[in-house]
Amino acid sequence: MHGLEIERFSTDNHLSLIFRIQTEALKSIHDFLHEMDLVQLMPVILSPITDPLTHPVHDVRISYLGQELQLTKSMIFHKQIAIATLGVKGIYIMSPNVRFELGALEESEKHLLEFTQLDIELQGATAPEFMLLMENLIIHVFSQVKESCEKELDVLDVDLCIPSKPFNVYNSWNLREKYGSDFGYKISMREKDPFWITDFEREFYDKEDPHRRGHYINYDLYFPEGFGEVLSGGERDYEYKILLRKIQERNQDPTHFEHYLEYAKQGLLVPSAGGGLGIERMIRFLTKKKLIKDITLFPKVPGTRIVL
Ligand code: ASN
Secondary structure: OOOOOOOOOOOOOOHHHHHHHHHHHHHHHHHHHHHOOOEEOOOOOEEOOOOOOOOOEEOOEEEEOOEEEEEOOOOHHHHHHHHHHHOOOEEEEEEEEEOEEOOOOOOOOOOOOEEEEEEEEEEOOOHHHHHHHHHHHHHHHHHHHHHHOHHHHHHOOOOOOOOOOOOEEEEHHHHHHHHOOOHHHHHHHHOOOOEEEEOOOOOOOEOEOOOOOOOEOEEEEEEOOOOEEEEEEEEEOOOHHHHHHHHHHOOOOHHHHHHHHHHHHOOOOOOEEEEEEEHHHHHHHHOOOOOHHHHOOOOOOOOOOOOO
């Protein structure tokens, strides 16, 4: 048998430095959330339901005992059920997500078919409360990395700025009017620090503003210098009638969300706010690497063959 042509990592690449930075960032996330008294849950990988998302992806379905299971795209529904069931202040999960992105994404700098998001949900929280927690988290993680990884950042030629609170907040409707549909990238190129964009028309679980139909109490966190979106989240709708109406408005099948909707019908879901922070996207920013595959050991880049 002929040996395969193996593309070895060159020894002078930056991966070991990047993973030292990642290790420090992950430790500081856990330290911070532990200090905030949040409870860590294990990830869910397989479930009959997962996030329907707003952009098209190819569904990965697996049949088991005649039942159709999907790989997790996000743990949103499990988060809502967990926060109501456990009765704790907040939860977090280092959640592996699989999203088979469609479209011409070969050139994608920030997409991976398989990635990890830090998924958080806070019971009874409002959008500003969640946003403040995330600002504190980002400042803590950046400060720890800057202090503990001085040598690594130096070799990577990264001058890491520690942002100050409060982060700028922009409304997506105003930005779209000013910059057109590519507003996220354009404003990310212009900004110097992380910032928020609010009010996106999105999945049925994000809370619709009860006073302004079509507007949402949700937010994305963006990194500057063109790095773009790293977190999305929102306050949640949790009442049965509202969830059902929004599922129907989106032409989705309510029977698909049967068990989740049953929780809502029995009044078992509670108000909450949360979001998910892309770990690889954050590491990409901390190490100022243009391509997300360059901070990943076994990258799965949409549109390319998977090797390992
Ligand atoms: N995890 C996100 C949230 O909590 C959802 C997502 O990743 N699509 O809102």
